Amino acid sequence: MRRRVMTAFMCAIMTMxxxxxxxxxxxxxxxxxxxxxxxxxxxxxxxxxxxxTKTEKKKTSRKxxxxxxxxxxxxxxxGKKSDNEEKVVPMPTQVISKSSTQAMERRISSKQAKIAKxxxxxxxxxxxxxxxxxxxxxxxxxxxxxxxxxxxxIALFGQxxxxxxxxxxxxxxxxxxxxxxxxxxxxxxxxxxxGKYVFGINHPDFETLLDKNDNFNLNQYLKNEKIxxxxxxxxxxxxxxxxxxxxxxxxxxxxxxRYFNPNNVSLLSHITVDDAKQMLKGTxxxxxxxxxxxxxxxxxxxAVFLMGIAAxxxxxxxxxxAREDNNLTGYGVTSDSAKGINKATKEEGLLTTAKxxxxxxxxxxxxxxxxxxxxxxxxxxxxxxxxxxAVVNDAYQLMNQL
Numbered sequence: 001m002r003r004r005v006m007t008a009f010m011c012a013i014m015t016m017x018x019x020x021x022x023x024x025x026x027x028x029x030x031x032x033x034x035x036x037x038x039x040x041x042x043x044x045x046x047x048x049x050x051x052x053t054k055t056e057k058k059k060t061s062r063k064x065x066x067x068x069x070x071x072x073x074x075x076x077x078x079g080k081k082s083d084n085e086e087k088v089v090p091m092p093t094q095v096i097s098k099s100s101t102q103a104m105e106r107r108i109s110s111k112q113a114k115i116a117k118x119x120x121x122x123x124x125x126x127x128x129x130x131x132x133x134x135x136x137x138x139x140x141x142x143x144x145x146x147x148x149x150x151x152x153x154i155a156l157f158g159q160x161x162x163x164x165x166x167x168x169x170x171x172x173x174x175x176x177x178x179x180x181x182x183x184x185x186x187x188x189x190x191x192x193x194x195g196k197y198v199f200g201i202n203h204p205d206f207e208t209l210l211d212k213n214d215n216f217n218l219n220q221y222l223k224n225e226k227i228x229x230x231x232x233x234x235x236x237x238x239x240x241x242x243x244x245x246x247x248x249x250x251x252x253x254x255x256x257x258r259y260f261n262p263n264n265v266s267l268l269s270h271i272t273v274d275d276a277k278q279m280l281k282g283t284x285x286x287x288x289x290x291x292x293x294x295x296x297x298x299x300x301x302x303a304v305f306l307m308g309i310a311a312x313x314x315x316x317x318x319x320x321x322a323r324e325d326n327n328l329t330g331y332g333v334t335s336d337s338a339k340g341i342n343k344a345t346k347e348e349g350l351l352t353t354a355k356x357x358x359x360x361x362x363x364x365x366x367x368x369x370x371x372x373x374x375x376x377x378x379x380x381x382x383x384x385x386x387x388x389x390a391v392v393n394d395a396y397q398l399m400n401q402l
Contacts, residue, residue, distance in 0.1 A: 088385030091262060091375045092392050096399045098258040103402065107274050108254045111247045118247075122240045125233050132228045135184055139222065142177055146201045147219075158197030158216035171198045185225050193221070258304075260399050262392045264372045265305040266362045268296055271402075276303065279401040284317025285310055285328070291347040295354035301362065305374065306354055308395035312387070322346075329353040330382070 098104075147155045161167065178194035181187070197216050256270040271279070276289035285307070292310075296303035306329075313330035314322035321327040325342040331353045332341025343349040360366040361377050368380035378388035 089389040091373070091378075091388040092396070093263055094396075095259070095261045095263070096396060097260075098399065098402045101402055103274075103278060104254050107272075108251055111251050111254070115244055115247050118240050118244050122237055122244075125237055125240075128228070129230050129233045131184075132230055132233075135225075135227050138181060138184055139225070139227070142181060142222075145177070146174065146199075155199065155201035156218035156222075157200045158193070158218050159200075160196060160216070161198055165198065167198065170201075174199060174201070181222075181225075187225065190221070190225075193218070258399070258402060260302060260304040260395050262305075262374045262388075262395070265302045265374055265377065266300055266358075266372045267302060268300065269302045269304045271296075271303050275402060276307075279304075279307065279398045281401070283311075284322070285314075288328075288346045288350060291350045294347075295351050298351065299354040299358040301354045301357045304395045304398055305391070306350065306357075307398050308374075308391040308393075309353070310350070311394040311398070312391045331356070 159165075175194045179191055182190035182194060193216065197218075199218060250272065253270060253272055258271050258275065259267060259269050261267050271293060273290050273293050276292050277286065280286040280289050292303040292306050295301060295306055309330075310317070310328040313319075314328045317328060321330070321333065321340060321342075325340060326344070326346045326349050327333070327340050327342050328346055328349060330340070331349060332338070341352075343352060357377065360368045361370075361381065362372050363369060370376040370379045374388040374392050378385070378391075381387070
């Protein structure tokens with residue numbers, strides 16, 4: 001602007017310089033007026049130009065700002081959500097089932113082998129029971145036969161056989177009966193006794209013939225023969241029967257299809273304790289594998305879903321709450337600073353969570369019931385729309401271990 005003013009000023013001087021020397025005052029004044037008018041005009045024009053430029057710059061700046069703002073809004077709508085808006089991750093809905101695996105077949109074969117072994121053991125006990133019953137009956141028959149009409153103390157006293165002693169048929173018959181007892185009891189010494197002595201039952205005058213320094217009390221000897229009690233054997237058979245029954249039940253369960261359906265987490269998974277151990281192997285959740293199966297059987301909450309909750313909430317059993325509070329499922333944890341509802345053991349915490357899920361979340365009429373899907377449980381169990389997807393993905397990962 002300064003340059004233009006100076007230019008106008010110089011032009012005015014030049015104009016004045018060409019005024020004739022003899023020009024009058026009127027001409028001089030007119031020339032001065034023209035010069036001032038020119039300067040004013042150019043100054044005004046320059047200021048107007050600058051004002052227009054500033055206005056255009058402001059408009060351009062506003063347009064740019066508006067454009068940037070529009071882009072941000074558009075990005076918020078189409079891209080990342082704003083901090084105030086809840087993030088929702090769609091829950092996978094695929095149903096996973098496992099009908100037969102090599103691990104399952106191995107476990108079935110192992111259980112069948114255990115049943116066969118238990119049956120052999122049972123048969124052996126039955127044989128022993130039969131033998132003990134036979135021992136008891138044979139010994140009773142022996143006493144009835146040889147002491148019915150006399151005292152056992154005299155009838156069963158034995159005198160060692162000498163070359164001059166006469167052996168009767170009754171002595172031979174008694175000897176045969178003693179051989180039978182010896183075989184039944186597996187008693188070699190009794191067999192020797194049977195061939196070495198004759199007994200008073202067969203000799204009416206035995207008391208007069210008895211050498212008190214060389215005799216044998218068969219009654220006392222037979223009392224020491226062992227007849228094992230049958231009752232403990234019966235109890236053992238009852239225990240074996242229970243084991244066989246449980247193994248058959250386990251085999252039946254092994255043959256069932258394993259399920260995880262995120263659309264209905266109240267449907268049973270049918271996993272076994274062995275399955276749970278296989279699925280959780282290598283994680284800090286392994287020690288309580290049995291608890292998930294127990295929770296499913298007791299409260300009808302899918303064990304794989306419960307595992308998924310524990311995996312997500314406790315970082316696979318490694319979180320502080322899991323280690324220090326035995327809280328694997330975030331039970332009672334309403335915020336980061338919340339203490340949570342903690343139990344004495346992790347198993348107790350898992351069972352309590354399963355009970356709460358069954359009664360309040362998965363049963364119509366429950367205080368938090370919204371449906372039976374993992375997504376429905378998410379609505380009240382955890383704030384945020386990412387929880388169900390995370391839990392279901394962990395459950396899928398666990399099913400893939402089968």
